[in-house]
Amino acid sequence: MKLQSYESVVNSNKEDCLNILTDAEKELTKHFKRVITVGKGSKPVSILFPKRVQEFVDMMLLVRKTTTVVPKENPFLFALAGSWIDGSSTLRKYAVSCGAQNPATLTSSRLRKQIATVLQILNLTEIEMEQVATFMGHTKKTHEEFYRYFNFL
Structure with a gap:
């Protein structure tokens, strides 16, 4: 998954999407971040990040932005230093x-x-x-x- 995908906000037709959900499903949407990435055959795939995982990813991104552990040109969210x-x-x-x-x-x-x-x-x-x-x-x-x-x- 690309870093850009994680950092982008998915707003397309958000209200239309919420209108078709049950009350329980609407409540669940408050606890997850939905990220759309490219899957097999270039099809969009949704990935849900629970709040706790978001905290870990945000901490990882902070370390990444304030250090040189991962090269700045590496476009992947879960990047290894110097390789993939x-x-x-x-x-x-x-x-x-x-x-x-x-x-x-x-x-x-x-x-x-x-x-x-x-x-x-x-x-x-x-x-x-x-x-x-x-x-x-x-x-x-x-x-x-x-x-x-x-x-x-």
Whole structure:
């Protein structure tokens, strides 16, 4: 995620969005910062930051702005000094180092498939499934074709 994405304020159609939420959902929006970043296939993906995580990120950004630990030209929010990593490589590294019997099976794609499969047990409505697909960075069609194992739910 780029630093610019975290620092930008999402205001587009905020009132329209709030009008369709239940009272409980409106209350929850007060406790999270919503950040939109680019996901798979250049699709926008929302990430919710709880207040406590925001405090940690703000502290990290303060250290970053007042020191030279992370080069100023590094555009990433969670930047390493002088280099970068990606989630897939990290997952692979820890799948091997944890002693998993079959580390090659621990991939982000399989994790997404597992999440989608477990969500089937919840018997979500079509709208809820669409929200999950969007949250995972997919279109509803992609989610149904590749991640939905139990079409009868």
